[in-house]
Amino acid sequence: MTAPRPTIGLANAVRSGGRSALEVVEEHLAAIEAGDGAIHAFNLVTADLARHQAGAVDRMVADGEDPGPLAGVPVALKDNLCTRGVPTTCSSRILAGWKPPYDATVVERLRAAGAVVVGKTNMDEFAMGSSTETSATGPTRNPHDTTRVPGGSSGGSAAAVAAGFVPLALGSDTGGSIRQPAALCGVVGLKPTYGTVSRYGLVAFASSLDQIGPFAATVADAALLFDVIGGHDPADSTSLNRPTPRVVSVLDDGVAGITVGVLTEFLDGAAPDVAARVHQAAEALAAAGARVEEVSVPEVTLGLSAYYLIAPGEASSNLARYDGVRYGLRVDSEDTATMNTATRSSGFGAEVKRRIMLGTYVLSAGYMDAYYNQALKVRTRIIEGFATAYRRYDVLLGPTTPTTAFPLGEKTADPLQMYLSDVCTIPTNLAGHPAISVPFGTGYDGLPVGVQLLGPALSEGTVMKVAAVVEAAAPTIGVPVLSGEARS
Amino acid sequence: MTKPAPLTRDDVAHVAALARLELTDEELDLFTGQLAEVLDHAADVAALDLSDVAPTAHAMAVTNVLRPDEVRPVLDRDEVLAAAPSVEDHRFRVPRILGEAP
Numbered sequence: 001m002t003a004p005r006p007t008i009g010l011a012n013a014v015r016s017g018g019r020s021a022l023e024v025v026e027e028h029l030a031a032i033e034a035g036d037g038a039i040h041a042f043n044l045v046t047a048d049l050a051r052h053q054a055g056a057v058d059r060m061v062a063d064g065e066d067p068g069p070l071a072g073v074p075v076a077l078k079d080n081l082c083t084r085g086v087p088t089t090c091s092s093r094i095l096a097g098w099k100p101p102y103d104a105t106v107v108e109r110l111r112a113a114g115a116v117v118v119g120k121t122n123m124d125e126f127a128m129g130s131s132t133e134t135s136a137t138g139p140t141r142n143p144h145d146t147t148r149v150p151g152g153s154s155g156g157s158a159a160a161v162a163a164g165f166v167p168l169a170l171g172s173d174t175g176g177s178i179r180q181p182a183a184l185c186g187v188v189g190l191k192p193t194y195g196t197v198s199r200y201g202l203v204a205f206a207s208s209l210d211q212i213g214p215f216a217a218t219v220a221d222a223a224l225l226f227d228v229i230g231g232h233d234p235a236d237s238t239s240l241n242r243p244t245p246r247v248v249s250v251l252d253d254g255v256a257g258i259t260v261g262v263l264t265e266f267l268d269g270a271a272p273d274v275a276a277r278v279h280q281a282a283e284a285l286a287a288a289g290a291r292v293e294e295v296s297v298p299e300v301t302l303g304l305s306a307y308y309l310i311a312p313g314e315a316s317s318n319l320a321r322y323d324g325v326r327y328g329l330r331v332d333s334e335d336t337a338t339m340n341t342a343t344r345s346s347g348f349g350a351e352v353k354r355r356i357m358l359g360t361y362v363l364s365a366g367y368m369d370a371y372y373n374q375a376l377k378v379r380t381r382i383i384e385g386f387a388t389a390y391r392r393y394d395v396l397l398g399p400t401t402p403t404t405a406f407p408l409g410e411k412t413a414d415p416l417q418m419y420l421s422d423v424c425t426i427p428t429n430l431a432g433h434p435a436i437s438v439p440f441g442t443g444y445d446g447l448p449v450g451v452q453l454l455g456p457a458l459s460e461g462t463v464m465k466v467a468a469v470v471e472a473a474a475p476t477i478g479v480p481v482l483s484g485e486a487r488s
Numbered sequence: 489m490t491k492p493a494p495l496t497r498d499d500v501a502h503v504a505a506l507a508r509l510e511l512t513d514e515e516l517d518l519f520t521g522q523l524a525e526v527l528d529h530a531a532d533v534a535a536l537d538l539s540d541v542a543p544t545a546h547a548m549a550v551t552n553v554l555r556p557d558e559v560r561p562v563l564d565r566d567e568v569l570a571a572a573p574s575v576e577d578h579r580f581r582v583p584r585i586l587g588e589a590p
Contacts, residue, residue: 100571101564101571302532328571353515364503371533374536376544383544432547
């Protein structure tokens with residue numbers, strides 16, 4: 001059995017001259033034009049730049065050169081990835097119109113692989129949120145039901161792939177911001193091992209947790225994109241200077257002899273329809289030759305609390321740079337301190353202000369030991385808990401999210417309820433490990449369910465070959481209401 | 489760990505000032521309640537006895553990362569300054585930073 005590879009097929013058609021990259025990009029731009037009014041996946045569509053890049057790919061093919069493994073493939077970028085001369089806003093008023101003076105490393109690698117960037121996708125402001133509703137440009141809607149959220153914070157990238165606007169997209173995952181929207185939109189999303197994908201040019205939220213990763217319609221396509229963007233980068237001092245797992249080549253290896261632990265703590269908090277799909281995925285893995293058992297990792301239940309002390313702490317420091325001096329918004333005042341305050345108060349939305357204040361508080365004298373330092377110790381315990389489990393199991397299986405996509409507006413007034421939608425994804429970030437969300441049928445409401453596979457550091461190859469088996473056994477999830485005619 | 493004191497409206501006003509944020513009275517009330525709820529949820533973490541556990545700041549820590557000490561291209565000055573709200577003589581221009589001029 002071979003995992004489906006639609007994007008690899010598309011790139012190969014362009015490389016061989018069978019399809020023109022310009023024609024491919026025009027089809028996708030037309031789908032965005034026709035459908036994105038109802039979805040708002042994009043903050044910005046860079047149509048002219050995309051046509052220019054596609055033309056360059058076609059000229060390379062005509063000249064007998066190989067444009068690369070993503071030749072002519074349209075890709076969408078989360079709007080926190082820097083693009084030189086192209087606005088990068090993080091869906092925040094404070095960066096409205098800002099044009100970075102450099103490209104993120106992942107953007108350079110995409111171009112070097114022949115990909116065509118078609119635009120910047122909507123997100124929760126500075127990636128702080130789980131529904132894309134904290135965006136200053138308005139929410140993105142779920143292509144499977146436009147009254148529901150797409151998840152977040154990379155909701156625009158997930159929705160763009162789900163709607164067929166693009167075959168591939170990049171997001172960033174600090175506490176689940178790739179996997180959670182992937183699950184709610186019915187697409188594949190991978191959060192790679194911390195340090196395998198360069199963060200150079202990713203606008204920082206919580207630097208010890210942030211990681212860039214791929215969205216795609218299939219596991220193999222996500223693997224292809226990971227192989228393109230991964231690898232050491234001297235421009236990111238946290239980039240791992242060691243071989244990055246190559247994933248595409250092992251995808252069809254199957255799961256014979258693989259041990260899978262079904263994570264009971266994640267199942268306990270999941271809705272019955274979501275839990276049923278996880279059990280069904282576990283049965284499929286057992287039928288394919290894996291040894292499947294339930295496993296308890298009690299430490300993961302501390303993840304959410306620790307995360308909402310650590311991530312805001314890091315964010316409060318990272319976001320100190322938005323001071324109205326060097327770039328972005330300035331609200332003028334008679335002195336600089338008042339200008340800083342006026343700029344930040346006007347430029348940041350409510351969720352960003354909450355996290356900055358929470359982070360400032362937990363790092364302040366008198367509270368740092370009780371909260372922040374304590375959370376760093378919990379982080380150690382979570383890593384130890386996973387390590388114990390991975391001595392017996394190659395991968396862990398659980399739901400990606402406790403429920404399917406919730407209605408727009410349902411959780412916006414209650415930040416803690418919103419945070420709880422990340423309860424199954426956060427522990428992986430604290431541990432620095434890889435995890436992937438794979439669509440696996442629907443819930444009682446007919447909306448997509450995602451199952452999550454987790455592995456130890458640098459186990460992307462194992463995690464994704466298991467994911468390919470889950471994918472092959474997955475019930476279909478139906479066609480999004482706005483599925484693009486341009487799906488190639 | 490002893491249980492930290494509950495978050496008050498004055499605490500929120502204080503950290504807002506530290507973070508250079510100005511809040512309306514309504515925002516102060518709203519945020520105090522919301523942040524207190526999040527900290528209350530974190531009470532399970534604050535209550536644990538972890539005195540013998542080492543903290544982890546970075547899960548995949550790498551240390552002493554240095555680049556070769558060589559001259560290399562840097563960002564273009566004009567391109568960087570073009571993004572600034574106010575510029576004078578190739579520098580970022582800001583309002584006065586000290587007290588009233590004499």
